[in-house]
Amino acid sequence: MEYLSIIFSETYKILFLLVPVLISVAMIVWLDRRIWAFVQKRQGPNVVGPFGLLQSLADALKYMFKEVIIPSSSNKVIFILAPIVTMTLALISWAVIPFSATQVLADINVGILYLFAVSSLGVYGIIMGGWASNSKYPFLGAIRSAAQMVSYEVSIGVIIINVLLCVGSLNLNDIVMAQESLWFVIPLFPMFVIFFISALAETNRPPFDLPEAEAELVAGYQTEYSGMMYAMFWLGEYANILLMCAMGSVLFLGGWLSPIDLFPFNVIPGAIWLILKILFLFILFALVKAIVPRYRYDQLMRLGWKIFLPLSLTWVVLTASFLFYFNLLPTN
Amino acid sequence: MLAHAIFFYIFSLIAIVSAIMVTVSKNTVHSVFFLILDFISISCLFIMIGAEFLGMIMLIIYVGAVAVLFLFVVMMLNVAQQKNQWFSARESSKHIPVGLIISTIIFFELIIVIGGWKYKPDLVSSMSLNIDSSISNTHAIGYVLYTDYIHIFQLSGMILLVAMIGAIVLTFRQRSGVKRQSYFSQISRERSDGVELIDVPSNKGVKSDD
Incomplete structure (x- = not known):
């Protein structure tokens, strides 16, 4: 009986988190297309519902009623597993994101490591999809994305070490609380820029969308997918983008803290501040997609290994020396 | 405690079954996927005994990086077909003694470690730190x-x-005749290096250098 009540209350909490996340993923797709259109002086989706808000819903319905085609030469089990893995991994990482000091599903000791681990598992959905399709373009896309995501994970890891040096804890709520007086975006601004660019590469967003570069690889690892399975890849991708924005706002923009600790601002609940910060970062993501041309693959690798990695490693040494010299190292 | 035991048995069962599947499955890529499943369930076991840091590091390093490279190599080499040939070939039997020796050594090492831990606990605790x-x-x-x-x-x-x-x-080899892009010389290029303005007299044309 006791276990049952635990299971029910936890399921309720999980649904309360996941349903808004899924709805906001659908909305964010609309926002992405809308911003993209406005930068290029187009209208974008504006027909379905007010301002075209229901466009994603209409798209999802269309995908649901389409036939799911499984290629006869594909490896069927892995082919079906791939979008499921992408979607699941994109959703389970939301468990540790703190929406306020108490509103967090799992307040674990190693929250930031959990986020990093789950985001590094995200590559498997893409590799599995690309390999199981048993076709040239998806395979090339999968190989590209494996190399790309492993490379940029390294610099994201080093950037996380920078933040951890200033916090002294792996708990996400501790990371947020450490920024009460000063958001980390100010002292660690170069790291914030590198994190943002690495997040673009980690989520296969333009200008680093080489795994699905439509000019050379048709649609990369998604080429053989259709119907709801394609839509799941798509949802997983956008949920991952949102997650990277959430990670950026927790690590650098103070998470659920209000920008100024004054009366009208500090009564607004933390969840709203976090959502506003995520939205801000997402709008930057969408703008980058609209303005920057796609990178060449060797330039992408050079940027990751020869520029970002040495730069972030040097910054670790700098941060550690600074904290040590001025005796600011966190103690707990 | 009951829930704890149930989860322990679920994870350890998955770990053992997938470890067996790594060695028996015919397709090499499937073997790597089972290896990944094994890593994940072992890191779950680590988390269950309270070693959450080790579990997460295991996920990040082994699953997030090492296994990706494994998969990368196995997919690129296309070992799936070769492995079947190895099994059918006669000379494969000469690998068996080597494998037997290694597995016997590992088996005895495990017996020594686990036996020592079981029957003489002070042997192990004398090594451990007071944390x-x-x-x-x-x-x-x-x-x-x-x-x-x-x-x-x-x-x-x-x-x-x-x-x-x-x-x-x-793996490094220096190939001759490869044209490389030099970012420094590209960026430091001046307008005068690339473009030249020439007044062309009418009906005469101009003779280019090359």
Whole structure:
């Protein structure tokens, strides 16, 4: 009986988190297309519902009623597993994101490591999809994305070490609380820029969308997918983008803290501040997609290994020396 | 406690079954996927005994990086067809003695370790550190790794570095006649290097250098 009540209350909490996340993923797709259109002086989706808000819903319905085609030469089990893995991994990482000091599903000791681990598992959905399709373009896309995501994970890891040096804890709520007086975006601004660019590469967003570069690889690892399975890849991708924005706002923009600790601002609940910060970062993501041309693959690798990695490693040494010299190292 | 036991048996069952599947499955790529499943369930077991730091690091390093490269190599080499030939070929039997010797050694090592742990616990506890159980295990590892074990830690780093340099040296070859892009010379190029304005007299044309 006791276990049952635990299971029910936890399921309720999980649904309360996941349903808004899924709805906001659908909305964010609309926002992405809308911003993209406005930068290029187009209208974008504006027909379905007010301002075209229901466009994603209409798209999802269309995908649901389409036939799911499984290629006869594909490896069927892995082919079906791939979008499921992408979607699941994109959703389970939301468990540790703190929406306020108490509103967090799992307040674990190693929250930031959990986020990093789950985001590094995200590559498997893409590799599995690309390999199981048993076709040239998806395979090339999968190989590209494996190399790309492993490379940029390294610099994201080093950037996380920078933040951890200033916090002294792996708990996400501790990371947020450490920024009460000063958001980390100010002292660690170069790291914030590198994190943002690495997040673009980690989520296969333009200008680093080489795994699905439509000019050379048709649609990369998604080429053989259709119907709801394609839509799941798509949802997983956008949920991952949102997650990277959430990670950026927790690590650098103070998470659920209000920008100024004054009366009208500090009564607004933390969840709203976090959502506003995520939205801000997402709008930057969408703008980058609209303005920057796609990178060449060797330039992408050079940027990751020869520029970002040495730069972030040097910054670790700098941060550690600074904290040590001025005796600011966190103690707990 | 009951829920704990149920989860323990679920994870360890998945770990053992997938470890067996790594060796028996015909397709090499499937073997790597089972290896990944094995890693994930073992890191779940680590988390269950309260070693959440080790579990997460296991996920990040083994599943997030090492297994991706495994998969990368296995997919690129297309070992799936070769392996079937190995099994059918006659001369494959000469690998069996080597495998037997290695597996016997590992088996006896496990017997020694587990037996010592079971029947003479003070042998193991004399080696272990007195760790304050009130701090999180991330802190606990941090306190000993860079103080008591700094030399061993640095040494293992050195071994990895040597392995990395060795791999680079083995695969590095300098090919002649390859045109490389030099970002520095590209950026430092002036307008006068590339463009020249010439007044062309009418009906005469101009003679170019090349």
